[in-house]
Amino acid sequence: MKKIYVLDTNVLLQDPMAVYSFGNNDIVIPAVVLEEVDSKKRYMDEIGRNARQISRLLDNLRLNGQLHQGIRLDNGGTLRVELNHATAGRMQKLFHEMTNDNRILAVALNLQDEEHTTGQGSPVILVSKDALVRVKADALGLTAEDFLSDRVVREYSSIYPGYEKLVVSSEIIQSFYAKKRLLISSVFPVHQFYPHQFLILKDECNPSISAIGKMDSEGKYFEPFAGDDDAIWGVKARNAQQRMALELLLRDEIPLVTMTGKAGTGKTLLALAAGLLQIEDLQKYKKLLVARPIVPLGKDIGYLPGEKEEKLRPWMQPIYDNLEYLFNTKKPGDLDKILEGMGSIQVEALTYIRGRSIPGQFIIIDEAQNLTKHEVKTILTRVGEGSKIVLMGDPEQIDHPYLDESNNGLTYVVEKFKDRRLAGHIKLEKGERSVLAQMAADIL
Secondary structure, three states, X not given: OOOEEEEOHHHHHHOOOHHHOOOOOEXXXXXXXXXXXXXXXXXXXXHHHHHHHHHHHHHHHHHHOOOOOOEEOOOOOEEEEEOOOOOHHHHHHHHOOOOHHHHHHHHHHHHHHHHHHHOOOOOEEEEOOOHHHHHHHHHOOOEEEOOOOOOOOOOHHHOOOOEEEEEEOHHHHHHHHHHOOEEHHHOOOOOOOOOOOEEEEEEOOOOOOEEEEEEOXXXXXXXXXXXXXXXXXXXXXXXXXXXXXXXXXXXXXXXXEEEEEOOOOOHHHHHHHHHHHHHHHOOOOOEEEEEEOOOOOOOOOOOOOOOHHHHHHHHHHHHHHHHHHHHOOOOOOHXXXXXXXXXXXXXXXXXXXXXXXXOOEEEEEOOHHHOOHHHHHHHHOOEOOOOEEEEEEOOOOXXXXXXXXXXXXXXXXXXXXXXOOOEEEEEEOOOOOOHHHHHHHHHO
């Protein structure tokens, strides 16, 4: 039996192609959704771009027939714009104010009543990314669902962590240390391993004996770390995952590195230290470019006083805090003098790197969990020849209104690039900022 899906505005603003995600079922767009989309189309950010895209899509579909009567989609489903708000009076008795959300609920409730009256009985399902709209729908006896087809993983807990712990015999560990290389398929013939994936091998008889290393670029051989365990710019790895992160950050053959982890796990500090080492000491790159999104991305940074640098300072302060630690500055203003004298470190808002080509640079994108799939694609396609880019953030701390831990740009890149030889990923687990910071990250 065909189903009737009523789409909320936020579904279309999240994914303009969502109308093709429901198979051969009937798609209904309430007229109030078109009004909300129209109010967003002048925005100069991702939401505005999606609003304009869905507007063009509907305009093209209009050529196939009248939208209020329903038109056939290429995937076998139908799409129509619903103008009927017959249940608005009943909605006002229940929720008093007739908001746009309540008008969308009224359309879904009216369709459900029609299906029961005519005896056709097609299930009516409201699709919304707004949790309260789904709660209201449930209270009205409507079936409501979140829009999940834009998620690269069903649950954040299943995201690729970048490393795996395995139990092996003592002979295998001894062989690895002796030969400095291990054909992993000879040990785990049916297990899938990804390029640059880290492994922690534990002795089955004595768990205190272990071996740590990384898969090669083909995901076939298990090899020891290439770098040493020395401190870089005063920063030394404090746990296994931080050591793995430094291995990725310092490898020339891995131009894309992604790091996830809670606040205090050392993502920003490790990336900055690795960048400074390779720019100032090893001179592998011309410049260190550090950027983070001003949420919401693409908006003006506001009416703060001063020039662009002064406006950016409050947003970029976490970056400057880490730089002050690395340069061991003592007095206010010392860092600004250092950065001005060096000239090789640039701190920017992502708003200002759109449209650029960035060759020969070490690029750090902080708070990447607040990027959409389209935005992260835009950024990665800016990376020029000889550059290395690091995307990092905490997918469990998202400020974007239409993103969650499973559909944001950072999670998207992690999953899409996990089997690519040019990319490496690590999830940092343990907080090293302070005992209090780790406790707060865990329990709050």
